[in-house]
Amino acid sequence: MRRLTLAFCGCGSRARTYASIAAEMPEHYQLVAAADPVTDRLDVVRKLGEKSCAHFRSFDSAEAMFAAGKLADVVVIATQDAQHRAHAIRAMELGCDLLLEKPIAHRLDDTLAVQAAAQKLGRRVVVCHVLRYTPFYNQVAEIIRQGEIGDIVSANFIEGVQPWHQAHSFVRGHWSVEAKSSPMLLAKSCHDLDLLAWLINRPCLSVSSYGALTQFTAAKAPAGAPARCTDGCPAAKDCLYDAHRYALPEGRRWLAMVYDRAKIADDAEIFTWLKTSPWGRCAYRCDNDVVDHQVVALKFTGDVTATFTMTAFDEGRQLEIFGTRGILRGGAFVKKHLDCDLVVTPHGHEAAPRKITVKAPTAGYAGHGGGDYGLMQTLHRDLTCADPKAMHTSLDTSLQSHLMAFAAEKSRREGRAVSLDS
Ligand SMILES: NC(=O)c1ccc[n+]([C@@H]2O[C@H](COP(=O)([O-])OP(=O)(O)OC[C@H]3O[C@@H](n4cnc5c(N)ncnc54)[C@H](O)[C@@H]3O)[C@@H](O)[C@H]2O)c1
Secondary structure (H helix, E strand, O other), X not given: OOOEEEEEEOOOHHHHHHHHHHHOOOOOEEEEEEEOOOHHHHHHHHHHHXXXXXXXXXXXXXXXXXXXXXXXXXXXXXXXHHHHHHXXXXXXXXXXXXXXXXXXXXXXXXXXXXXXXXXXXXXXXXXXXXXXXXXXXXXXXXXXXXXXXXXXXXEEEEEEXXXXXXXXXXXXXXXXXXXXXXXXXXXXXXXXXXXXXXXXXXXXXXXXXXXEOOOOOHHHOOOXXXXXXXXXXXXXXXXXXXXXXXXXXXXXXXXXXXXXXXXXXXXXXXXXXXXXXXXXXXXXXXXXXXXOEEXXXXXEHHHOEEEEEEEOOOEEEEEEEEEOOEEEEEEHHHXXXXXXXXXXXXXXXXXXXXXXXXXXXXXXXXXXXXXXXXXXXXXXXXXXXXXXXXXXXXXXXXXXXXXXXXXXHHHHHHOOOEEOOO
């Protein structure tokens, strides 16, 4: 089996996840290089790499790494959304295949430029739509493939981002201002649109969408709330978003994604850090402009239809797929209230609903329900198989979800249905 060498472009939260999984698969991967201006992050990947690569190379920027020429078979592009286009194209020009974090790029023209470059240069690109690699969604795909619910006529997907997650990532965090990152649907829900396109297995023709930012605005701020939670807020006790919660065990899990010392810092250090960090700001007084709820109606070929809701005010994903022979339901609500993962309800009166518990992934549910691990397992096969058509997924397939997201955003802004052709 050919071992693939990996170079990491960015060593943030996502890159470190992939690096630690890859380091546990020495028969598949060797980590040979990494770049990040933040030394502590670079060091995490370097230490993992040096276990199996004596000549591991570190750089303080992706640009410096690329200037050194082709260092690896595969470059993991895990910098921020607005950097993907430049970093992805440069790595492909050097002759590398890519593991590319979603989104492919943060604008439509940049996304198409990455696709055009991959095509021209003949490079393979796997986009990190990690949910495709989870046992849960593979079981959904299998039930559909076996014909248990017949032909899909329509579907309804919901993604509950969860209020704290919304505030952390899309109000205070990296993806809160569209001009600096991506539209909400692309940043958070390109996974869901990718799953819809994959499971329905038809081209999407047209979308229409509504959505807005209504909760995380100055108009909803509690009376007397200052600009920062650390300035002494009269509403702190009852506020879901009080930044002091970052010092609690669950808060620290989130903090670790943005503050490298989160696990070792004492409460006093965290409170001092919050005084100047974006994550210490009042969740009602930030510069955020991405939506906190959005609905999308989608039309596929064959008049198959789907709806998708993204909301800050639910937690977890839900799916309902309506077929000619039955309905498949699953997700967070089913898990909580029916004590299983999926339920198939056949049409007609004779057959009883079938409850399905998905076999737990070997590596556990950590990391997107097992998807991070599943992706790294599949990546090796996808990048070494003789025929690119045999890949589990491809850049062209991933592009579909992005076109659906861009079209939905255009529809939301312009108040009209948008065809994907346009
Ligand atoms: N697949 C998923 O489910 C998923 C989940 C979260 C984030 N993401 C995506 O993954 C990407 C990374 O997100 P993250 O949460 O790891 O962000 P992050 O901010 O933790 O990591 C980005 C890293 O890039 C580094 N960097 C900045 N400029 C650089 C340069 N010129 N050269 C090299 N490194 C540079 C930063 O210092 C940082 O360490 C984003 O595009 C994000 O949208 C995907």
